[in-house]
Amino acid sequence: QSALTQPPSVSGSPGQSVTISCTGTSSDVGSSNRVSWYQQPPGTAPKLMIYEVYNRPSGVPDRFSGSKSGNTASLTISGLQAEDEADYYCSSHRVSGTYVFGTGTKVTVL
Amino acid sequence: EVQLVESGGGLVQPGGSLRLSCSASGFTFSSYGMHWVRQAPGKGLEYVSAITTNGDYTYYADSVKGRFTVSRDNSKNTLFLQMSSLRAEDTAVYYCVKCSSSSCFRGADYWGQGTLVTVSS
Numbered sequence: 001q002s003a004l005t006q007p008p009s010v011s012g013s014p015g016q017s018v019t020i021s022c023t024g025t026s027s028d029v030g031s032s033n034r035v036s037w038y039q040q041p042p043g044t045a046p047k048l049m050i051y052e053v054y055n056r057p058s059g060v061p062d063r064f065s066g067s068k069s070g071n072t073a074s075l076t077i078s079g080l081q082a083e084d085e086a087d088y089y090c091s092s093h094r095v096s097g098t099y100v101f102g103t104g105t106k107v108t109v110l
Numbered sequence: 111e112v113q114l115v116e117s118g119g120g121l122v123q124p125g126g127s128l129r130l131s132c133s134a135s136g137f138t139f140s141s142y143g144m145h146w147v148r149q150a151p152g153k154g155l156e157y158v159s160a161i162t163t164n165g166d167y168t169y170y171a172d173s174v175k176g177r178f179t180v181s182r183d184n185s186k187n188t189l190f191l192q193m194s195s196l197r198a199e200d201t202a203v204y205y206c207v208k209c210s211s212s213s214c215f216r217g218a219d220y221w222g223q224g225t226l227v228t229v230s231s
Contacts, residue, residue: 036217045205045224051217089155093215098169104154
């Protein structure tokens with residue numbers, strides 16, 4: 001049950017855009033649109049930011065957007081703000097019926 | 111307001127047992143799939159276990175299969191995780207997680223605050 005692969009860290013200045021990749025296989029990310037993204041600020045529980053690849057739950061700023069190509073999903077934060085500094089995790093449903101998280105990416109606002 | 115409140119965490123010796131509970135409120139508990147997700151200190155998230163709305167299907171990560179049992183009592187709006195034969199590597203914050211629908215295809219929209227389980231002698 002290997003985790004999906006994410007870069008350990010990404011950084012950007014306020015106002016810039018950053019993109020986090022999430023690479024899996026044809027048995028998870030590549031198999032459906034059941035990919036979600038979670039934000040976890042330090043010391044807090046994760047929060048759902050994107051579901052089904054590109055959909056935002058109510059209340060999530062439109063600065064957050066998701067996409068997918070083949071076995072790789074991506075989360076883009078446009079107009080980076082200080083409050084976006086957190087760990088981000090992707091998650092995917094697997095054809096086996098289970099779920100898997102990504103390895104996590106720390107976003108730093110310079 | 112949706113609330114998920116975990117309890118039952120604490121310090122336990124290797125080989126011991128612990129039962130976590132998650133009290134749910136603010137939504138129709140019986141209509142939603144539920145998960146347990148854990149996070150070891152300084153590490154990433156790991157799906158531990160899942161259960162369908164009526165409990166007829168359960169899932170376990172390979173790392174806990176045969177040692178952990180998930181269940182739910184829809185009449186009491188409560189989710190459980192019975193943990194036995196605990197190991198040091200089970201040390202983590204355990205989160206109770208609500209799926210956005212009967213399954214987590216659309217993600218998990220509410221998380222509890224987490225309860226810390228420490229396995230140490």
